[in-house]
Amino acid sequence: MVDDRVGNIIKAVGLEGLLWIPGREIDHGLITALVERWRPETHTFHMPHGEITITLQDVEVLLGLPVDDNHKQLAGRRILINRLLEQVADPLPPNAEEDQLHKYARCYILALLGDTIFMDKSGDRVHLMWVQPLEDLRNPRRYGWGSACLAWLYRELCGASEDTSRIGGCFLLLRYWAWARFPYLCPAVEHGPPVGAYGPPVRGPLSLKWLWVPNKKNRPAHIFRDRYREQIASMLPGQVVWQPYEAELEDLPPWCVAGRAVWTATVPLVCFHLVEKHTPDRVVRQFGMIQEIPRNVDTDTVLHGIDLRGKVGVDWTRKHAVHIDEWSNRLQRRCEAVLGDMPPQHEYHDWFKRITRRFIDRPGAIVTLLIEGYIRLLRRHLVGTEDHKDIARS
Secondary structure (H helix, E strand, O other), X not given: OOOHHHHHHHHHXXXXXXXXXXXXXXXXXXXXXXXXXXXXXXXXXXXXXEEEOOOHHHHHHHHOOOOOOOOOOOOOXXXXXXXXXXXXXXXXXXXXXXXXXXXXXHHHHHHHHHHHOOOOOOOOOOEEEOOOOOOOOOOOOOOOHHHHHHHHHHHHHHHHOOOOOOOOOOHHHHHHHHHHHOHHHOOOOOOOOOOOOOOOOOOOOHHHHHOXXXXXXXXXHHHHHHHHXXXXXXXXXXXXXXXXXXXXXXXXXXXXXXXXXXXXXXXXXXXXXXXXXXXXXXXXXHHOEOOOOOOOOOOOHHHHOOOOOOOOOOOHHHHOHHHHHHHHOHHHOEOOOOEOOOOOOOHHHHHHHHHOOOOOOHHHHHHHHHHHHHHHHHHOOOOOOHHHHHHHHO
């Protein structure tokens, strides 16, 4: 349990959600299957039935991290998380002075961030980018943890789309996002706790919904990857939940929905030296709107190429001033579209089929094409006829 004094500071800086997010083993198979469908030029996943992506809404609802802020202090360095853990290994003394309390809280918060948002590429949680220094916890304020988390994840997904061994970032967000959007990919809960066994339900981020989902058994990652590939390739339209949160938004704590005004903002996300484009205008179905054929998007290969090598002393606030100004005008950059469900005959579907890469591997293509051929064959015969029955039994 977190010391109440430390917990109060964590809540004050907008990170209460990190105290509640259920931990998970890394599902390398699922991550790889998703990365294979990530398009760095649009920051979206190309799924069989259209583009879909992780947005600021997903970050705030699933993790409880604040996404609407004006605090952009772009200074930082790498920190060894093992050193931080050493600082919080022992309980905080009951008579701790204020300076000791804030030093302890700072180490605890940074360790939390490193364990969830800024995980090292190797998955062993070794390094943390101190994106926005917590220099004054006596006067806490809301930091842009949510937008920084998403920028970091976008960058990692873009890098991993070229080399799947190169991925870090918030694996928990990626997994819970996939389970929310594609429930059929989520393992079933075999035995949950008795109702009320742990007292009244905690009002926390929506990731708590999957608290009792079991971890995958220890099997080779490529076996799970191939299974996920097959499941995604053969996905039916009804297996995509475009708006998984609507029925539960009112029951979430206020800090999980506080930034809803910017969920649809088409803006750059700034995280220290990283700038990544947030493109909800390509996935307005996730907000209950009808998706038209989207405009071209420029996620900027120059921005993707920026790293920290040889950048000591760079003033990122000045270098990224244009992008920070765009973020400052986020309320004027919200995308709008007609509300409603996508009709099956909408021109978007034909457009998407023309521009997407439909299959990832040969086995997945064969299975999907066989299923589609089987369905077409069934449709050629009236239901109830002998031919229809023969095909259905085969």
